[in-house]
Amino acid sequence: MDDGPFMKSGSGDEVAEQLALAIHEHRLAPGTKLNEDEVGEIYGVSRTIVRTALQRLSHDRLITLRRNRGAFVAQPTIREAREVFEARALLEPRTARSAAERTTPADVARLQAHIDEEHRAVAAGNAGLALRQSGLFHLEIARIADQDTIAEFIAQLVARSSLIIALYWQRRNALCESHAHHALVHALAERDGDRADELMKGHLLDLVSSLDLRHLPSAPRSLREALGA
């Protein structure tokens, strides 16, 4: 059994991390089957470890576990997509407001670093990395607000958003988030809670409107429907 690309993982944490990253960066497409043996071989661990990793990701809704059938990269339905962004709309603006009240210069620097990374990724044509940086930006704000519980919810929602974008993003709308993010940093730096709240709300609305969620609500993308027989 090969040692794989990294050293000792603490009980599947590393495997889950790697898989989550791959999903986040759209290297693993929604619907992809994750064979336990295969994943295990790739990372040089036994199925036991792979299994715990898959379970964790399943709980985060990044993959779907189907009994006796295996693990698949999740395919959020349109309804689920809506719900995720509604949840974000409930959590993030208020969190950004809280963050504004306690943003330090160091925080501003960190946020700016994320934006820079994102720019660089876009320039390099690495859309996956750019998307991930964009997600980390949102997460960083939750962290600044010093609300671990809410931050964890947001982390999960951001991760799921990545899948949603993979499925429903309509190209014509370039999701050029840089401006929105930059404005947010400005508001935070000035400790303008009202403005941060407002900006975040608008930013999330922009995000949703860059998606194509026009199908009938709550229609799971089934094979029958996809092939329109």
Place this chain on the structure above:
Amino acid sequence: MDDGPFMKSGSGDEVAEQLALAIHEHRLAPGTKLNEDEVGEIYGVSRTIVRTALQRLSHDRLITLRRNRGAFVAQPTIREAREVFEARALLEPRTARSAAERTTPADVARLQAHIDEEHRAVAAGNAGLALRQSGLFHLEIARIADQDTIAEFIAQLVARSSLIIALYWQRRNALCESHAHHALVHALAERDGDRADELMKGHLLDLVSSLDLRHLPSAPRSLREALGA
């Protein structure tokens, strides 16, 4: 190996359910160690199954997994307690508002049933069951709002609240939630979203104020501190 108190469990689901119920009803106190062999014997399954159940509960923050040390019923810190109720304050009022717009008579009946069950449990002196019914009431509202994603967050927060109440509830304040719940049902039945939002907000504030969270913020209840050496 004994078959245990129930039939075929689908990969630890049943075990997790049972343990969660026990925690919810305060039959398992915070800090209790959950020995894998022991739990396995009780439910007639192997450690493999127990392990998956423990992992799931760990993700829900109902138990804490400490590497090489085992699983323990979680002991939310005061800080965590505050955060959980802040998250609920962010999610539940708006959810109750949404629910109000789509509450059907059948929903009202279901909610009333929860309240009745709660009353009955209180009358029977079964505080654990009463607490559980109270939690289910909140969950039912999220369900009525037809927002599965948010409902799941609320479910987790309600479960954690149960642990928090176990740790920090001060007896003098009888957490007599019946009135608040009854008023909420009334608002929902009348489809009064504004009032539902307001009532839920107040209800959650009452809940928090019935707790004793006066310690220094973010101070984990360590042994050193508990014994004041």
Place this chain on the structure above:
DNA sequence: CGCGACAGGATTGTATACAATGTTGTCCCG
């Protein structure tokens, strides 16, 4: 008598073997 090293036992972490289940290709029959 107190304190630290050490060893035994208990418990968790990981891998693997076996059972159960689902999938798919093939063959036979209409």
Place this chain on the structure above:
DNA sequence: CGGGACAACATTGTATACAATCCTGTCGCG
């Protein structure tokens, strides 16, 4: 030639064996 039963295979579900780690009680030394 089409369709359904069946069998071989692949994959996941579960149990168990072994390794690694931690806790605890004991012993010896200062």
